[in-house]
Amino acid sequence: MIAPVPEFTTIQTHFxxxxxxxxxxxxxTPLYLYDVGRIAQRxxxxxxxxxVRYAQKACSNLAILxxxxxxxxxxxxxxxxxxxxxxxxxxxxxxxDDRPAGIVYTADIFDRESLDLVVEHGIHVNxxxxxxxxxxxxxxxxxxxxxxxNPGFGHGHSQKTNTGGEQSKHGIWHEQxxxxxxxxxxxxxxxxxxxxxxxxxxxxxxxxxVCQAMERTVATIGRTVTTxxxxxxxxxxxxxxxxxxxxxxxxxxxxxxxxxxSDSLGHRVTLEIEPGRYxxxxxxxxxxxxxxxKRMGGNLFYLLDAGFNDLARPAMYGSHHPIALxxxxxxxHDRPEVDAIVGGPLCESGDIFTQxxxxxxxxxxxxxxxxxxxxxxxxxxxxxxxxSSNYNSKTRAAEVMIEDGQVKLIRSRExxxxxxxxxxxxx
Ligand SMILES: *Cc1c(COP(=O)(O)O)cnc(C)c1O
Numbered sequence: 001m002i003a004p005v006p007e008f009t010t011i012q013t014h015f016x017x018x019x020x021x022x023x024x025x026x027x028x029t030p031l032y033l034y035d036v037g038r039i040a041q042r043x044x045x046x047x048x049x050x051x052v053r054y055a056q057k058a059c060s061n062l063a064i065l066x067x068x069x070x071x072x073x074x075x076x077x078x079x080x081x082x083x084x085x086x087x088x089x090x091x092x093x094x095x096x097d098d099r100p101a102g103i104v105y106t107a108d109i110f111d112r113e114s115l116d117l118v119v120e121h122g123i124h125v126n127x128x129x130x131x132x133x134x135x136x137x138x139x140x141x142x143x144x145x146x147x148x149x150n151p152g153f154g155h156g157h158s159q160k161t162n163t164g165g166e167q168s169k170h171g172i173w174h175e176q177x178x179x180x181x182x183x184x185x186x187x188x189x190x191x192x193x194x195x196x197x198x199x200x201x202x203x204x205x206x207x208x209x210v211c212q213a214m215e216r217t218v219a220t221i222g223r224t225v226t227t228x229x230x231x232x233x234x235x236x237x238x239x240x241x242x243x244x245x246x247x248x249x250x251x252x253x254x255x256x257x258x259x260x261x262s263d264s265l266g267h268r269v270t271l272e273i274e275p276g277r278y279x280x281x282x283x284x285x286x287x288x289x290x291x292x293x294k295r296m297g298g299n300l301f302y303l304l305d306a307g308f309n310d311l312a313r314p315a316m317y318g319s320h321h322p323i324a325l326x327x328x329x330x331x332x333h334d335r336p337e338v339d340a341i342v343g344g345p346l347c348e349s350g351d352i353f354t355q356x357x358x359x360x361x362x363x364x365x366x367x368x369x370x371x372x373x374x375x376x377x378x379x380x381x382x383x384x385x386x387x388s389s390n391y392n393s394k395t396r397a398a399e400v401m402i403e404d405g406q407v408k409l410i411r412s413r414e415x416x417x418x419x420x421x422x423x424x425x426x427x
Pocket of ligand 1: 058276
């Protein structure tokens, strides 16, 4: 069912069939590259689910959203800006008889402008707080909503990605469903969906617990429920000793829960999945140029022109990304390996790509590199560019997609004017 992971070797001259060095020369570095075919494959992997709803926060470039739409997925939006992006990429907000809503707003609050936009376009809302039911109900009496339920436990690849349990701010506490139904009744709002997303990096042991919690919640709400969503969190392997989750098994557990729910309600219930990372992680890589190679006592450092402003995951979660060398001259001859620490240009000691959770700097065996060579940080398509920032007044990278052997610029590198847009120096 699952297409194989692209091999990441320590020397890599190509990505998605394209030579890297000429791309780096043409578009400059740091540079994000996306392999569109791989995103389509990952959507295809999930075809057993009725609806694949892409959590666009993982990578929300308009061109990527457009290709996700063309591949048959719909989209999740967590903010005003993400709703606007989805509209701009051609998703239609409302579903019709046999099509799911093209856009669902999933959040724990409405800021005022999101609420206006949701009301204006009739966008379906997945409520993560009881207050949202009142706020929407006042503006759009008779609305249909989904409730995002925190089942009382969670799971995540790091504490920061655990989205269930008492410590989590996400969702409606599982014991407050009755209160939510009262609020909904007051405004003539109907609860048509139940959603659970307990964290990123879900494993199968937790899954049957989540399915049971889903069944209990639907039983409390009753026959108005027509859709359940298993949320996101499908893991992808970042290290060579990690593997994909057994998707077949994952689907079967949810499908069985859905069937029990359908039987008890007496009508067919739609099963959605809401992946972010799974669709785009391996499709993207960050290309950076080595700008310094220096020794500090016993340690060798490769310093790049990309930092945690470009790819925040290692500094934020201690995440591991595969790293390959792409020689400047395009040659693929073997080079001897050395242990190197890979860092960026920012004035922060935490600006290190080879670190573990807790900020422990570590080295990685990598081919000997020279200034001017490129390093490729793999599995960077999810939460890569999307989390990038202008910290240290760095302009954000260009983004390029590779599709059917063609190279297409999908976001220009930022300029100084972009950086200071909106800033004013008063008289
Ligand atoms: C972040 C998020 C997702 C996607 O999580 P992944 O781990 O990228 O699959 C899905 N649903 C919700 C509500 C999210 O907040």
